Structures are given as C-alpha cells and as structure tokens.
Amino acid sequence: MLFENNLKLLRMCGRSVCEGLLIQRAHKHKTAQLSEKKLSRYFVDHRRVKVVAGSGGDGASTFHSEPWKEWGGPDGGNGGAGGDIIIRVDRQVKSLSSVSTVYRGKDGEAGSSKNRFGRNASPTYITVPLGTIVKEEGAMLADLSLHDQLYTVAYGGAGGKGNRFFLSNENRAPLTATPGEKGQERVVQLELRTMAHAALVGFPNAGKSSLLRAISNARPAVAAYPFTTLKPHVGIVQYRDHQQVAVADIPGLIPGAHLNRGLGVSFLRHIERCRVLLYVLDMSSAEPWEQFQQLCFELDQYKPHLSHRPHAIVANKMDLPEARQNLEALRSRVHQTVIPVSALSGENTGELILHIRTMYDSYPRDSSQS
Ligand SMILES: Nc1nc2c(ncn2[C@@H]2O[C@H](COP(=O)(O)OP(=O)(O)OP(=O)(O)O)[C@@H](O)[C@H]2O)c(=O)[nH]1
Numbered sequence: 529m530l531f532e533n534n535l536k537l538l539r540m541c542g543r544s545v546c547e548g549l550l551i552q553r554a555h556k557h558k559t560a561q562l563s564e565k566k567l568s569r570y571f572v573d574h575r576r577v578k579v580v581a582g583s584g585g586d587g588a589s590t591f592h593s594e595p596w597k598e599w600g601g602p603d604g605g606n607g608g609a610g611g612d613i614i615i616r617v618d619r620q621v622k623s624l625s626s627v628s629t630v631y632r633g634k635d636g637e638a639g640s641s642k643n644r645f646g647r648n649a650s651p652t653y654i655t656v657p658l659g660t661i662v663k664e665e666g667a668m669l670a671d672l673s674l675h676d677q678l679y680t681v682a683y684g685g686a687g688g689k690g691n692r693f694f695l696s697n698e699n700r701a702p703l704t705a706t707p708g709e710k711g712q713e714r715v716v717q718l719e720l721r722t723m724a725h726a727a728l729v730g731f732p733n734a735g736k737s738s739l740l741r742a743i744s745n746a747r748p749a750v751a752a753y754p755f756t757t758l759k760p761h762v763g764i765v766q767y768r769d770h771q772q773v774a775v776a777d778i779p780g781l782i783p784g785a786h787l788n789r790g791l792g793v794s795f796l797r798h799i800e801r802c803r804v805l806l807y808v809l810d811m812s813s814a815e816p817w818e819q820f821q822q823l824c825f826e827l828d829q830y831k832p833h834l835s836h837r838p839h840a841i842v843a844n845k846m847d848l849p850e851a852r853q854n855l856e857a858l859r860s861r862v863h864q865t866v867i868p869v870s871a872l873s874g875e876n877t878g879e880l881i882l883h884i885r886t887m888y889d890s891y892p893r894d895s896s897q898s
C-alpha cells in the first residue's frame with residue numbers, strides 16, 4: 529500500500545521509480561556524511577571559559593512610617609546573595625561543545641522596606657563530561673571524575689546590609705545601608721581527558737580502530753587512509769567475571785605531535801589518564817621498532833616518563849607476510865612483551881584481551897596519576 533502511494537507520488541512529480549530510489553539513496557548518503565562531519569567538528573575537548581558569579585543585592589535604607597507612628601525606626605532589609613557558578617558532571621555528556629565561553633550568574637534581589645530581605649539568586653550550572661579538569665593559569669583547581677560531582681568555580685557576592693542591621697542603642701536612626709558585593713570573576717580552562725583503563729597508542733593506519741572493534745563493543749570507523757579517527761573512542765572489554773575494562777582508541781600520533789604537528793598535543797593529554805598503554809605497531813611497515821621508539825619519544829616530550837607507564841607492544845597486521853619476517857627482529861630489539869595479533873582476521877586477539885586484564889589487575893589506579 530505504502531509502495532503504491534509512493535509510486536503515485538513519483539508519477540505525479542514526473543519521475544521514474546528508479547530515479548526515486550536514486551534520490552532516496554543520495555539523500556541517505558548525504559545525511560550519513562553530514563553526521564560524520566558533525567561528530568568530528570563538535571567534539572571539543574578544551575574550552576576557555578569566563579565565569580562571573582552574580583552580585584549580591586543592595587541593602588535598603590528605609591524608615592517605618594504609618595499614620596499614628598511617624599518615627600517607626602529603620603526597616604530596610606538586607607540584599608540576597610548573588611548566584612554561584614557551579615560545574616556539574618554528567619556522564620551522558622560526551623564533549624565540551626555545549627559549554628559557552630562566558631557565564632554570568634544571577635544577581636541577588638535588593639532588600640526593601642518593612643524588613644523584607646532580598647531573595648538569594650539560584651546558581652548557574654555548567655554541565656561537563658566525566659573526566660573534565662578545571663585549570664586556572666595552568667594550575668589545577670579540580671579533577672572531576674565522579675558522576676554528579678559539583679565544583680563551585682565562582683562564588684556569588686554577599687548581599688548588602690539594610691539600615692535595620694545598623695540599629696543600635698547609640699544610633700536609633702541609622703541611614704547607612706551597604707551595597708551588595710560583586711560576584712567572583714575568573715577565567716578557567718576546562719580540559720577533557722578520556723577516562724579509560726588502557727590506551728591504544730600508535731601512528732595513523734596502524735590498526736588501532738580495527739583492534740578496538742575486534743576486542744570491544746565500540747565501532748569506530750576504519751579506513752585505509754591516515755587520520756580516520758578524529759576523536760578518542762572508548763570501548764568496553766567484557767570479561768566472564770563481569771569485570772569491564774575500558775580501552776581508548778587515541779587518534780593517530782605522528783613524529784612532532786608534541787610540537788602540535790598532525791592532530792597535535794590535544795590527544796596526547798588523553799593518554800595521561802590511562803593506567804596502561806598498548807603501543808600498536810604496523811608490522812608490515814619497514815622497521816616497526818622505529819615506530820615504537822618514536823612513539824615513546826613523543827610521549828616523553830609531552831610529559832617526562834609518560835611512556836614508562838605499564839605497557840605492552842601489540843604487533844598488528846600479522847596476517848601479512850612481511851609482518852612475520854619483522855616479528856623476530858622486533859622481539860630481538862625490545863625487551864617489552866610483544867603480542868602478535870591480526871585485527872583483520874581476529875588471530876590472537878584472545879591473548880591480547882587476557883593480557884589487558886592481567887595488566888589491569890596488576891596496576892592500581894593511582895599509579896597512572898603519577
Ligand atoms: N591486513 C591487515 N590490515 C589491517 C589490520 N588491521 C587494520 N588493517 C587495515 O589498516 C587500515 C587502517 O586501519 P584503522 O583501524 O583505521 O587504523 P587506525 O590506526 O585506527 O588509523 P587512524 O584512525 O587513521 O589513526 C585499514 O585499511 C584496515 O583494514 C590487520 O590486522 N591486517
């Protein structure tokens with residue numbers, strides 16, 4: 529029935545069925561492309577934010593007066609406190625793209641006559657993803673690693689005092705009322721660091737995304753050109769005892785990444801959070817051990833000793849003939865554990881999954897924060 533209706537519609541527009549199908553397909557293709565583009569464009573992992581908390585309301589200077597009580601005394605109420613600016617963690621949020629560059633808190637209400645106090649302003653919330661770090665001039669203010677965690681980044685100003693507050697035996701008719709204080713103002717940097725237990729680190733095209741697809745539930749795009757992955761993906765490896773280990777696919781590094789070449793330092797910081805590192809090498813390349821040394825160099829240039837984190841080498845693309853020849857040469861040149869795998873055929877990925885678990889169990893969380 530639906531098909532017949534569509535057919536009628538197409539005939540009315542003067543298009544053939546075949547044309548109609550082509551239009552549909554082109555439309556589908558376009559939307560798929562757009563969403564990919566959107567995804568990479570809207571993944572934001574750092575933001576500079578100016579926060580200005582609300583000012584306190586002014587205190588009032590008024591005197592009570594009614595027909596039979598002309599000098600009723602001071603009755604100016606205090607002002608309400610200005611609204612704080614609070615950063616709140618939401619694990620549903622995945623990037624800092626929805627964070628604005630300026631936040632201004634609400635001002636407290638002014639006090640008024642008849643001893644009426646101004647209302648305190650409600651706080652303003654900035655919602656950020658799990659794993660956000662708050663910095664000010666390079667110094668860390670907060671490391672937000674719990675769902676629903678709150679951090680008050682700017683305090684609202686206190687409300688001013690009304691003249692009633694200044695009433696005393698010495699001064700029965702004070703005129704003084706103080707203005708509300710200004711809210712705190714500061715400029716902070718928000719940085720998102722992927723929170724995963726293990727990181728897949730490697731040059732573009734080494735097969736990191738293919739590996740993540742092979743061992744976890746994540747489905748990052750795979751393609752035969754460099755820089756396919758433009759944002760970190762986190763996949764969960766499930767074990768029989770229900771333990772879950774999060775593995776992150778970090779976008780490809782290149783020589784000079786620490787000098788901001790390629791995708792630059794923006795993704796090196798995601799590695800910092802991970803407990804263990806898995807260096808993924810393309811074993812079909814000429815000298816894979818060179819790749820390993822360069823990766824370590826880039827990591828250490830970014831942060832001294834970062835490459836020394838508990839790690840292993842994943843020798844990928846072992847299904848290719850040249851990879852088999854390189855394997856022994858690699859083993860003779862490095863002292864680290866080498867796990868030969870093929871992300872394409874799935875060969876030996878079981879050993880990799882077990883090794884990730886052994887490393888995860890051997891290294892407590894705190895060792896990665898050093
Ligand atoms: N033969 C073979 N090809 C592989 C293997 N793993 C990945 N590839 C191919 O290598 C190419 C790159 O794979 P990706 O998984 O996109 O590589 P990546 O490291 O994520 O690359 P970037 O996202 O650009 O950093 C793709 O064409 C894959 O099909 C493997 O084990 N064997």
Ligand SMILES: [Mg+2]
Nearest residue numbers: 736737756757
């Ligand atoms: Mg990739």
